[in-house]
Structure formats: C-alpha cells, structure tokens
Amino acid sequence: MAEKYSELELALNTLVTEFHGASENNTATLTSDQFENMVTKQLPTMAKADGGVGQLLQKMGLEVGQSISFENFWTLVQGLATQLYGLKSNEKTAKCSCLLQ
C-alpha cells in the first residue's frame, strides 16, 4: 500500500537522503570531495561564491580534508533555512519583520 507523505515529510526526507546519497558507500561521514560534489550539485550558488566550498567548510568550523558528519551538514542546512526565513519575512508585512528582532 502506497503511503502518501506530506510536503514537510518529503522535504525532510530529501534533506536526509541527499546527505546519505552523497557518500558512495553509505558511510556516516562524507569526505571533503563527496561534500564538494554534493554542494556543487545541490547548492550551486554557494559552490560558486567567493572562496567556494573551502570557505564554506571553514564557516562550518571544518578544515579542508576533514570528514563531514550529518551534524556538520545540518549546521549548514540550519543556517540556510534561517537565512531564507529572514528573506521571506522581509518580503512580507512590516509586522512580520519587526517581530523577528
């Protein structure tokens, strides 16, 4: 029986699956090459930004060559979500953006 998932459930599944799928052998961490490949495909704007993936790793508190855990990846996801939330709030009413303080 096919289950019908909600948009939010599918979105969560996508985030987790992208991280899992980025390692060839399903290990719990990604090598920096695997992480770079994932960012290039999934977050092309960030990969092309000044400093590219190297700087992104640095912002995540990691060094080039260090392996990337799901927690590390989640830090990145959280930062992006918070940024996007801020942008969407600013698009809307002043009531919304001022409450964000």
Next chain:
Amino acid sequence: MAEKYSELELALNTLVTEFHGASENNTATLTSDQFENMVTKQLPTMAKADGGVGQLLQKMGLEVGQSISFENFWTLVQGLATQLYGLKSNEKTAKCSCLLQ
C-alpha cells in the same frame, strides 16, 4: 526567466514556506492553534501519537498557549531529521551505524 532549483533547495524552501504559510497573517510566530493545524496536516503521525500536539509542545520546551517561533519549529525539524537519519543509517551497512556513535 524561470530558475531551476535543486532538490535540496526546494526542500529547504518547503520547510520555511510551511512555517510561514501556517500563520494567517504572516506573523513571525504561530499561535498554538496554528501550530496544531500545521502539525495535523504536515506531521499527522505526530499529531495522532500519545499526548498529541500538547506533548509535542512540551518536548519542544513550550507550554500550551505559548506562541511558536521559527527557532522552536526548527528544533522539531532537527529532531525529526536526526531521527530519520538514524533510521536510514540502520537500514544500511553496519559500517554506517557504528560510525554514528
């Protein structure tokens, strides 16, 4: 010009949009009723679980009647993602799950 977004970008957008869309007037926080409506639609399993939304709020460190911020919502999302990540890891090789320690 239509931009093509990656799966990961779309998933992030869904998470943020669901929270934003749950308030009728785009305020920065949700009332507990708005939160309950969202959970019932988007996370039906959690809404039907023992204790329902009341217990969920308690686990999030909130009381019934308190408003729910994006940060509060994100705590829930993060918990679910971590749980899902664990489940997906256990489905796979032993190598994967033991590295999760």
